[in-house]
Amino acid sequence: xxxxxxxxxxxxxxxxxxxxxxxxxxxxxxxxxxxxxxxxxxxxxxxxxxxxxxxxxxxx
Amino acid sequence: xxxxxxxxxxxxxxxxxxxxxxxxxxxxxxxxxxxxxxxxxxxxxxxxxxxxxxxxxxxxxxxxxxxxxxxxxxxxxxxxxxxxxxxxxxxxxxxxxxxxxxxxxxxxxxxxxxxxxxxxxxxxxxxxxxxxxxxxxxxxxxxxxxxxxxxxxxxxxxxxxxxxxxxxxxxxxxxxxxxxxxxxxxxxxxxxxxxxxxxxxxxxxxxxxxxxxxxxxxxxxxxxxxxxxxxxxxxxxxxxxxxxxxxxxxxxxxxxxxxxxxxxxxxxxxxxxxxxxxxxxxxxxxxxxxxxxxxxxxxxxxxxxxxxxxxxxxxxxxxxxxxxxxxxxxxxxxxxxxxxxxxxxxxxxxxxxxxxxxxxxxxxxxxxxxxxxxxxxxxxxxxxxxxxxxxxxxxxxxxxxxxxxxxxxxxxxxxxxxxxxxxxxxxxxxxxxxxxxxxxxxxxxxxxxxxxxxxxxxxxxxxxxxxxxxxxxx
Numbered sequence: 001x002x003x004x005x006x007x008x009x010x011x012x013x014x015x016x017x018x019x020x021x022x023x024x025x026x027x028x029x030x031x032x033x034x035x036x037x038x039x040x041x042x043x044x045x046x047x048x049x050x051x052x053x054x055x056x057x058x059x060x
Numbered sequence: 061x062x063x064x065x066x067x068x069x070x071x072x073x074x075x076x077x078x079x080x081x082x083x084x085x086x087x088x089x090x091x092x093x094x095x096x097x098x099x100x101x102x103x104x105x106x107x108x109x110x111x112x113x114x115x116x117x118x119x120x121x122x123x124x125x126x127x128x129x130x131x132x133x134x135x136x137x138x139x140x141x142x143x144x145x146x147x148x149x150x151x152x153x154x155x156x157x158x159x160x161x162x163x164x165x166x167x168x169x170x171x172x173x174x175x176x177x178x179x180x181x182x183x184x185x186x187x188x189x190x191x192x193x194x195x196x197x198x199x200x201x202x203x204x205x206x207x208x209x210x211x212x213x214x215x216x217x218x219x220x221x222x223x224x225x226x227x228x229x230x231x232x233x234x235x236x237x238x239x240x241x242x243x244x245x246x247x248x249x250x251x252x253x254x255x256x257x258x259x260x261x262x263x264x265x266x267x268x269x270x271x272x273x274x275x276x277x278x279x280x281x282x283x284x285x286x287x288x289x290x291x292x293x294x295x296x297x298x299x300x301x302x303x304x305x306x307x308x309x310x311x312x313x314x315x316x317x318x319x320x321x322x323x324x325x326x327x328x329x330x331x332x333x334x335x336x337x338x339x340x341x342x343x344x345x346x347x348x349x350x351x352x353x354x355x356x357x358x359x360x361x362x363x364x365x366x367x368x369x370x371x372x373x374x375x376x377x378x379x380x381x382x383x384x385x386x387x388x389x390x391x392x393x394x395x396x397x398x399x400x401x402x403x404x405x406x407x408x409x410x411x412x413x414x415x416x417x418x419x420x421x422x423x424x425x426x427x428x429x430x431x432x433x434x435x436x437x438x439x440x441x442x443x444x445x446x447x448x449x450x451x452x453x454x455x456x457x458x459x460x461x462x463x464x465x466x467x468x469x470x471x472x473x474x475x476x477x478x479x480x481x482x483x484x485x486x487x488x489x490x491x492x493x494x495x496x497x498x499x500x501x502x503x504x505x506x507x508x509x510x511x512x513x514x515x516x517x518x519x520x521x522x523x524x525x526x527x528x529x530x531x532x533x534x
Contacts, residue, residue: 015405
């Protein structure tokens with residue numbers, strides 16, 4: 001599958017392409033480098049720990 | 061009789077007994093703070109708005125209550141300005157933005173409600189980084205906040221107006237908000253005390269969100285005891301905040317004694333002492349040694365999941381912030397400052413899988429911290445690995461190398477937001493004319509322990525009684 005560019009990703013979201021597209025691309029590359037770091041993390045069965053509390057936000 | 065200059069320079073712990081005994085009135089203190097703040101604001105730009113008339117009325121009311129024997133506690137009659145993303149009923153809250161410039165809330169934030177119950181006088185609203193989404197406080201809409209220690213330097217952010225106002229005596233204490241470090245960063249850069257409490261201890265209802273799962277509200281003060289007292293005012297369960305936790309509120313002020321004998325301090329070298337300004341590192345290690353000299357034990361700890369923290373913080377904060385501002389980003393992108401517009405656009409690029417994996421990483425980080433706290437009482441680290449640069453600089457010096465300012469400012473503060481653990485920043489010295497802070501991170505709801513350790517450091521007089529030059533000449 002073709003990897004979308006930053007420009008294409010923004011256009012898909014309906015966002016007007018900004019004059020600072022280069023800066024977004026540079027920062028996005030940096031984040032993708034950081035993402036490589038998580039490759040060794042064991043995430044297979046790690047529960048998200050996001051709670052869905054039936055009956056309201058504070059039912060104990 | 062205290063002069064106005066002496067009066068505004070005092071901490072809450074110094075003022076409270078004077079107000080209680082009616083040796084100083086809330087009205088004369090409030091008038092002195094307002095006069096001083098209005099005079100300095102042209103240079104520091106810490107305030108977005110003043111509430112002079114209302115503040116003086118509130119001060120008179122406080123004086124009348126105290127005169128009739130109804131003294132409510134340490135903060136009764138104390139004048140305070142707060143960050144301008146905290147709602148005050150029927151008054152403008154700008155978030156230092158263009159889009160919300162005229163926004164009026166029809167209710168008080170829970171924190172404001174509690175301030176009123178404590179008898180605090182509200183003097184005004186403080187400048188901040190637009191929507192709290194940045195660390196420089198260089199606002200395109202309300203102008204830059206200047207660091208009182210050196211007017212060319214940034215105060216840190218996003219609660220930069222709060223940090224500058226406290227150290228310049230423009231408020232006696234204040235509230236900040238913290239999503240990636242926004243209480244602790246300006247506290248470190250301005251040489252004051254800043255506490256990010258445990259997530260859920262202080263209600264964030266009525267605070268404009270930056271990233272719901274990372275947002276906190278907390279005290280920024282002149283002293284550790286002031287922070288402990290303000291936390292007592294703010295803490296407590298609130299059904300209006302879905303993340304509020306129903307725990308009992310402790311008497312934090314009673315836990316601030318400075319006795320650290322037998323306490324175990326953890327030092328994590330791989331993450332928190334990696335790529336740190338040499339002077340900052342020395343000051344933090346010296347402070348740890350001073351605690352050891354007072355009888356604390358120092359133990360090395362490992363927190364392996366810290367290597368995922370920066371990625372998890374970026375994915376979570378950028379995604380949540382972009383969700384909040386998505387509609388305005390589509391409809392009126394030019395109304396945002398360039399820097400935050402870029403961050404909102406960046407946050408649109410992540411997938412749902414990226415966000416959910418970041419939440420898995422957060423849980424791993426929480427578990428690693430929990431394991432570490434089985435062996436230690438607190439962890440001590442630099443608040444910032446750098447010292448704030450000139451206003452307008454996007455790069456900052458790190459041991460002779462120019463590095464990205466934003467990335468390096470939130471690197472050590474972000475983990476406490478991801479985990480929700482409490483973290484306290486206290487001053488530990490100077491690099492040149494700029495203050496340096498260290499942060500004390502502890503187990504959930506152990507704010508009393510953090511404040512006690514912070515107080516022990518404070519007793520070593522790390523700032524040597526120095527004041528910003530602007531206070532000497534004004």
